[in-house]
Structure formats: C-alpha cells, structure tokens
Amino acid sequence: MAPANLQDPPTQRQAWIEYITRIPTIIGRPYEYVGHFTYKDHAEIPRHHQADITARRWRYFSGEINKRLYGKRWIRNGQGIFGAIATEKIPDYPHHHVIFGGDGLRAGLRRLDIMDMWEEAYGGWVRITDYKGAAAAIYLTKYVTKGGLVDVFASPRDRDRIKPN
Secondary structure, eight states: OOOSOOOSHHHHHHHHHHHHHHHHHHHTSOOOEEEEEOOTTGGGSOGGGHHHHHHHHHHHHHHHHHHHHHOTTTTTTTOOOEEEEEEEEETTEEEEEEEEEOTTHHHHOOHHHHHHHHHHHHOOOEEEEEOOSTHHHHHHHHHHHTTOEEEEEOOHHHHTTTOOO
C-alpha cells in the first residue's frame, strides 16, 4: 500500500512521511509504541528470501499480539493493531522498525510483554518505547530511499480506510 505520486526519492519519502503521520487521524486512534525488532536466526534466513520470510514472521507476530488483545476471533470482529513497518535489508541482518497502536494496546499489553513475546518467538533483540511524535515516522521513511521495504498494516475494519488515494 504505497502512497500515490511516488517519482523521485525525496518526493517519495515526503509522501510516505505525510501518509504515515496521517494514519492515526484517519483511524481515530494514536500510535502508542515504537519498536525495533531483530532475529536471532538471521544467519539462517536465505538472503534471496529475506523479504518474504521476515514479512511473514511479522504478520504472524502481529497476529499473536491481536490474539492476546482481542481474542482468537479478532479478524472476524474487525479488530487489530495498526501501524507502519520498515524492514531494513542489511545483507544477512534483516530487522524491523515499527510504529504501532490499537484499541486497548497499552492497557492490554505492556511493552515489556510484547518484548517477551518477540524474544520467545524469534529470540532476537527487541526494544519498544513510547511513541512521542512524528520523528519516528520520519525515521521509518528513510528506508524508502535506502532500498528497504516500508509498508502499513491495519485491522480488517481499518484497512480500507487507510488506502491511499
């Protein structure tokens, strides 16, 4: 889901900044956390499959967060966390930078709980802090111009609302 009008890198990055900072306004809930996630087994992830494998792992992990917060029927009920994710593709060391929020996220899961879930699932290093403003969105978008992957994710209820024009 990329914003429209993406030609040259500065224009592309600015479009992403505007889009990512506008998502909480569209959804009506704020971002709550900023996270950095690594993988313990990064050396075992084949370089030519890094993007697919890490994207699949993030989808699985965010699904686990949603199950803990909203129950096993979170998809059917249209609930879920939302946010933006940048996957940095340093050869042999893929990792994620994420800003995310959701209904009851802070009340339902402490950031330390989320960190423990990641360490249990993937054994990598993780750091989660409170979201404090647009600087995190600006940081995420630098990977647009560095060859990384930037994407957004949302609950089924919110997915159509955040699609760019």
